[in-house]
Amino acid sequence: MEDHYNSKLVIKxxxxxxxxxxxxxxxxxxxxxxxxxxYSEQExxxxxxxxxxxxxxxxxxxxxxxxxxxxxxxxRSHGHYIAKGGDIKRMLAEIYGKVTGCSKGRGGSxxxxxxxxxxxxxxxxxxxxxxxAAGAALASKMQNKSNVSVAFFxxxxxxxxxxxxxxxxxxxxxxxxxxxxxxNLYSTQxxxxxxxxxxxIVKVAEGHGIKAFRGDGNNAIEVYETAKNAIEHIxxxxxxxxxxxLTYRFREHCGPNEDVSLGYRTKEEILEWTKKDPIxxxxxxxxxxxxxxxxxxxxxxxxxxxxxxxxxxxxxxxQFPKKDSMDKNVYSE
Amino acid sequence: MTKLREITxxxxxxxxxxxSMEKDPSVFIIGEGVPDPKAIFGTTxxxxxxxxxxxxxxxxxxxxALTGVCIGTALRGMRPIMVHQxxxxxxxxxxxxxxxxxxxxxxxxxxxxxxxxxxxxxxMGWGQGAQxxxxxxxxxxxxxxLKVVMPATPYDxxxxxxxxxxxxxxxxxxxxxxxxxxxxxxPTEMYNVPIGKAEIIKDGKDITIASTSYMTxxxxxxxxxxxxxxxxxxxxxxxxxxxxxxxxxxxxxxxTGRLLAVDSGYYTGGFAGEIIARISEKAFEYLKxxxxxxxxxxxxSPSTPALTKYYYPRHIDIIQKVCQMTGKPTSQITHxxxxxxxxxxxxxxxxxxxxxxxx
Numbered sequence: 001m002e003d004h005y006n007s008k009l010v011i012k013x014x015x016x017x018x019x020x021x022x023x024x025x026x027x028x029x030x031x032x033x034x035x036x037x038x039y040s041e042q043e044x045x046x047x048x049x050x051x052x053x054x055x056x057x058x059x060x061x062x063x064x065x066x067x068x069x070x071x072x073x074x075x076r077s078h079g080h081y082i083a084k085g086g087d088i089k090r091m092l093a094e095i096y097g098k099v100t101g102c103s104k105g106r107g108g109s110x111x112x113x114x115x116x117x118x119x120x121x122x123x124x125x126x127x128x129x130x131x132x133a134a135g136a137a138l139a140s141k142m143q144n145k146s147n148v149s150v151a152f153f154x155x156x157x158x159x160x161x162x163x164x165x166x167x168x169x170x171x172x173x174x175x176x177x178x179x180x181x182x183x184n185l186y187s188t189q190x191x192x193x194x195x196x197x198x199x200x201i202v203k204v205a206e207g208h209g210i211k212a213f214r215g216d217g218n219n220a221i222e223v224y225e226t227a228k229n230a231i232e233h234i235x236x237x238x239x240x241x242x243x244x245x246l247t248y249r250f251r252e253h254c255g256p257n258e259d260v261s262l263g264y265r266t267k268e269e270i271l272e273w274t275k276k277d278p279i280x281x282x283x284x285x286x287x288x289x290x291x292x293x294x295x296x297x298x299x300x301x302x303x304x305x306x307x308x309x310x311x312x313x314x315x316x317x318x319q320f321p322k323k324d325s326m327d328k329n330v331y332s333e
Numbered sequence: 334m335t336k337l338r339e340i341t342x343x344x345x346x347x348x349x350x351x352x353s354m355e356k357d358p359s360v361f362i363i364g365e366g367v368p369d370p371k372a373i374f375g376t377t378x379x380x381x382x383x384x385x386x387x388x389x390x391x392x393x394x395x396x397x398a399l400t401g402v403c404i405g406t407a408l409r410g411m412r413p414i415m416v417h418q419x420x421x422x423x424x425x426x427x428x429x430x431x432x433x434x435x436x437x438x439x440x441x442x443x444x445x446x447x448x449x450x451x452x453x454x455x456x457m458g459w460g461q462g463a464q465x466x467x468x469x470x471x472x473x474x475x476x477x478x479l480k481v482v483m484p485a486t487p488y489d490x491x492x493x494x495x496x497x498x499x500x501x502x503x504x505x506x507x508x509x510x511x512x513x514x515x516x517x518x519x520p521t522e523m524y525n526v527p528i529g530k531a532e533i534i535k536d537g538k539d540i541t542i543a544s545t546s547y548m549t550x551x552x553x554x555x556x557x558x559x560x561x562x563x564x565x566x567x568x569x570x571x572x573x574x575x576x577x578x579x580x581x582x583x584x585x586x587x588x589t590g591r592l593l594a595v596d597s598g599y600y601t602g603g604f605a606g607e608i609i610a611r612i613s614e615k616a617f618e619y620l621k622x623x624x625x626x627x628x629x630x631x632x633x634s635p636s637t638p639a640l641t642k643y644y645y646p647r648h649i650d651i652i653q654k655v656c657q658m659t660g661k662p663t664s665q666i667t668h669x670x671x672x673x674x675x676x677x678x679x680x681x682x683x684x685x686x687x688x689x690x691x692x
Contacts, residue, residue, distance in 0.1 A: 070409075104442030113441045120408060121441065125432045131398040132433070135405015142361070142387065142411060149405075162428075165398030172393065329443030330477055331576075332501035 015291045021063050021220050022286060023300055025055040025279050028079040030304045031088060034312060035095070036256040043316070044095045046108030049076040049124075053218075053250040056278035057182050058083035060223025061150065061243075064231050068147040070118045070136050072129035075110050076182075076249075077122030080152050085117035088307070089314040098318035105321045106329075126187075127153065127160030130179070134166045137175035137240075148234050150178045156187035158201050167208040167242070174239035178230055179205065181244040182217060188253040189264040205242030217245030218278040221285070248273035338521060343375040343513040345487040346452075349494035350377065350414060352523045354384050357412065360498055363390040363403065364416030364452075373416050374454070374513045396422055400429035400451070404437070407447045412498060420453035420507065421467050434503040435478035446501040450494070455546070455597065456510030457645050458682035459690045462636035466510075468597040468629060470545070471604045473505045474575040480504040480528055481574040485549035487517040489572055492526025500528060509547035509597065510692055511684040531578040533585065537567035539659050540591035542651070543582050543608050545571045548595045548627075555651035558673060562652075562666045564659050574604055579611045586612055590621035591658050595651060600628045622658050627651060638680040645681065649673055 032050045039048065051058070054076070062071070062083035073080040081091055087102065094101030095109045103111050110124040120136065123129050133151035140147050157163050158181065170177050181201055185192050202212035211233065215226045223245060230241035250270070252259035260267050286292040340348070354360045366373055368381035368389050381389040392399050396417070403413035417423050423430070434447045456466040473481045480502055484490040490508070497504040534549065535556055544552045549570045556566045567585050571577070586592050592612050594605035605626035612624060627646045635641060649670055656663050678686045 072405075101442075103440060103444075106440050106442050111440050113444060115444055120445075121437075123433065125428065128401070128428070128432060131401025131429065132405035132408065134398075135402035135407075136409050137405075138402060139406040139409035139411050142406070143409070161395075162398045162401060165393070165395030166401070168393055169395060169398060169402060329439050331480070332438045332443070332446035332448075 017063060017224070018221070018282070018286060018291055021059045021224060022279075022282050022297075023304070024059040024063070024083050025220065025282065026300055026304050027088070027307070028055045028058065028082050029279055030301070030308050031082065031092075032078060034308050036251075038312070039256040045097060046095060046110070047254050048095065048109045048256065049254050050251045050256065051076045051079040051249070053248045053273065053278070054182055054184065055079055056220035056223050056282070057180065057217045057245045057247060058152065060220045061178075061180055061227040063224055064227045065150065066147065067118060068145070069150065070120050070133070070147060071150045071152065072120055072133040072136070073112070073122035073152045074126065074129065074154060074157070075122070075124035076154065077112050077152070078109070080122065081112045081114065081119050084114070084119040086112065086114035086119045087117075089311045090114065092311045092315040093318050096315040096318070097320060098315060099321040099325075100314070100318040127157040127162035129153070130157060130162050131166045134170045134175050134177050137170070137177035138173065140176055141173070146235065148176045148178055148231055150180060152180045152182065154187065155181060155183040155185065155192055155201065156195065157181070158204060159195055164204070164208070167205055167210055167240075170240040171209045174237070176234050177240045178227070178234055179240060179242040181242070182247055183244055184247050184249045186249060186253070186265070189262060191264070201244045202242065210240050210242050212242040212244070214244045214246070217247030218276045218281060220278055220282045247278075248276070250274065337518040339516045340487060340519050341375075341513065342487040342490050342508070342515045342517070345491040345519045346376040346494055346508070347378050347380065348519070349491040349498070351380060351383060353495055353498045354380070354388060356523065359410055360412045360414065361388040361390065362414040362416065363392050363399065365392055365394060366418060367391055367416055373418060374510070376508075376513070377416065396425035397429050400426040401433065403449055404429060404434050404447055407449045408445055412448045414450045414452060414498060416452045418454055419465050420455045420469065421464050423451065423453050430479070430503065431476050435476045438502065439478060447503050448501045449503040450497045450506055451503065452506045452508065454508050454510055456692060457597070457634070458511075458641060458684070459692050460636040460638070460682065461634070461692060463633035466634055468599070470507050470574060471598050471602060471607070474604060474607065478502070479575060481507065482528055482572060483507045483509075483546040483574060484526070484572060485512065485546050485570050487515060487519045489526050489570075491519050492524050493528065493572065495523055496525045496528050499525070504528070507546065511547045512550070514684065515550070526572070529573045529576045529578055531572055531581045532570050533567060533581065534570045535566070535568040537565040537589065539565045539589055540593060540655055541567050541569060541582065541585040541589045542593045542595055542655070543569045543571055544595040545574065545604060546597060548597050551646070551648040552595055552651055554648035555655065558648070558652050558666070558669050559655055561669055562656070562661060564655060564661055566655055571608070577607070577611070579615065582608065582612060583616045586616050587619045590619055592620065592624040593651070593654060593658060594624065594626040595646075596626070596628055598628055600626075600631050603628050625654055625658055627654055638682045642681040647681065
């Protein structure tokens, strides 16, 4: 694999973009660390699937998107929502079940939406939104629009029929859709080797006639560059692209805790991946290349912290939905 | 007076789609065989020639993902119509229909809608057996957020399909294969038959027959004989299973005191049971005799005509049940039933004597 940290491309990369990606990654991390801090209060009464360790992928991919581009996501969606520009106050309020939540308290962490950012939805049925992203792309084609549609999903979605069916259809119709597979090796507690044969995931997409690339999902610059090329390919009318990014989930499948005690993965494996922490990696790069100073990075953390505290206040102070709203919106008028 | 125009149920469907596509450029249709020469029993005839392959799409045999694709287009302002030649194939798409389309509007707080029509064909006979003619409409009525319509006449087929296409919710539009050839008056212009309204298609005073889809035709055939026998049956064609207009059934039962629910689905957990439950809850005191139902037995459809003749309830079964419920001695109508039996095809696996198969 090409080392993007040493490639000449990096030098040309706009420093502002790198700082922006870093800010988004810190925002995702700090947002979820706040969930970890407050979850035991038992006020966030819904499942949470934290993406700590994955941040480079949503941040790196979405930095390439325009506002008009649309994103669909899965159960591990906080990062995608934030990176596409979703309102964190309304996301946190949603996790708290408040009427000010992005889904008015009907969705919880697993059903996020921010139409103003064109984050069209996340849902937790594995593979469930992949065809929706292709459908949004088909609509764009029918309406002569130029936007792309992005589907984020995990490695387990490769085991679902919807993925294969959608790849077949998207390839057939050359749809403007980007498939982004975050391979973190585990589906809940089951390793990919227990679930899939020893074949590369990108070969599945290639088998459907789709261009596919594999990259280091903990290397934000590599994610950014790979997605940039993919989106240019799609926007030139060449049809879909499939990207697989290798990454690792630092926390348990669902919930705020570490889970080494469960024994399904080793302490050594976790440590090995912790060394590859995507935020530290990009932070060091920014310092080494003198793109940012320590003080500047600390300021990013500080400002992010304030932003998150404001979201916490907003979420906690917001009202719950009223009883008489329960039967509203079963049907659309 | 000029004669009213008559067309078939299948032609009425094709006309509803064509006029909807002409009026609204966001409407498109997709399904296995939609643009092919057989045109889904004629129900999509002429569409690809008129609107082109960008709006009249064939599709890979990927029911679930393509349902998701339709939902995705609906979220971006399109109005997809998806067609399944057999309702059995819809089962492959239940994940997307149930998990996504049905509750999308609710679970995101009413911010987005999924205007989406799923046309599905049910049927009976001609050896289609256990996997090509299941009448499991009741499954869809159990899902909050779905609408389920089952028109019985060409007029309602056109009007209800236009309403379904214009509705901002997922609508399961179920057609019985034995209705496609039926002729009836259908106006040439666009018109709506409202979703959620049943219709009294025959007045009567002795018993209320609440029926769905093709069983409404069997009920009509039954009442012709019953009239001769001096029994006056009122037929309510349910038309929309969900949301169910039970007020019309309640009012009718208040008048007749008897309820027979006739549905082409299975016995346990079927829609006939839902009708009886509603009336038992809301109008029990008006019932003179226990409400009854006519359904398929809890048995998968056999293929051979040797067994299907005992399997599918027909108008004679309705006649006999009504006589039982109204206290009419069956002996008084034996001769009428004998006459009816003589009119039937040799095998009871076709809609009429002219039909030579296959479906």
